Amino acid sequence: MPYVNIKITREGATAEQKAALIRGATQLLVDVLGKNPATTVVVIDEVDTDNWGIGGESVTVRRRAGR
Amino acid sequence: MPYVNIKITREGATAEQKAALIRGATQLLVDVLGKNPATTVVVIDEVDTDNWGIGGESVTVRRRAGR
Amino acid sequence: MPYVNIKITREGATAEQKAALIRGATQLLVDVLGKNPATTVVVIDEVDTDNWGIGGESVTVRRRAGR
């Protein structure tokens, strides 16, 4: 019954990579807490780099500066 | 003053259906807890089926398999 | 498969009232979008009045001022 939300910047994650995140997060809850995978929900949010900030600046600006 | 967030897969919900979710969720908070509808916020997130997992697989894969 | 998160201030909602929110939100998704209630998740967060702000001030302050 757990709910997992994964937020990443939108920078080209493929459907296969997102499937691997879903599979891995679900398995983690099974392994660590014995949760039922059938009712474990994983939601991935891909966020534009203009809309994600760290260190007070957007990821767009950081990428442009090579950070 | 309540805040309600509804997450659904992006599979063609219409503006009318989303308006019905907003109306219904707001009314629920009025009916059950006597909350003020004027300051009740409802936010609907529509999530791509590649980005929503249940049972360890994406909804895209489940739909393709007829699940 | 929807996920609904309801945030309210912690001001004495009873288990019965919370059960009514869970029941009502689940039914709303069934009625409006034909979703499967068996995999519809509802999570209620009760937030201390010091930690909830509207109009730039906390609900604690608003309650004290009779707002």
Place this chain on the structure above:
Amino acid sequence: MPYVNIKITREGATAEQKAALIRGATQLLVDVLGKNPATTVVVIDEVDTDNWGIGGESVTVRRRAGR
């Protein structure tokens, strides 16, 4: 290490305005709680006006009615 999520309606916020939100929210956590800006994350969600409700109706409807 704080995490700030800002949800606004999608109504034309520019990259500059979003950068100002990131900068301002990060600085707020520095000023008030002495948090380290280097690990402060800000995520901005822009939500379609059909998907945001207040007072039981969508922002699309409110804008059309001049509210």
Place this chain on the structure above:
Amino acid sequence: MPYVNIKITREGATAEQKAALIRGATQLLVDVLGKNPATTVVVIDEVDTDNWGIGGESVTVRRRAGR
């Protein structure tokens, strides 16, 4: 830079189990997307069983009924 939020019912997860969730979720983002673990944030929310619903009823009621 990813942000992962894991919501589980509050039913006695230990500090060791929660550390394993943090470690595992962080490693998953490294393995699948090559993300930097130093800026990967994991937040675990433990939710009272009265406040978590599935199938239209609270987990408290489901546990009592042996579901």
Place this chain on the structure above:
Amino acid sequence: MPYVNIKITREGATAEQKAALIRGATQLLVDVLGKNPATTVVVIDEVDTDNWGIGGESVTVRRRAGR
């Protein structure tokens, strides 16, 4: 109408500091986007240090190690 969620570790923030976060976040939305403060909601979540991870380890472990 914006909604701001601020997540911090539970390490003794006072009611005054939380009021300053509410005031500052609300003002930020007024200054940058001209939003109406009367319907701007701020919710602060304080998270136990066992439940917050960065760099693959909990804040509890990091504090103990002087990080």
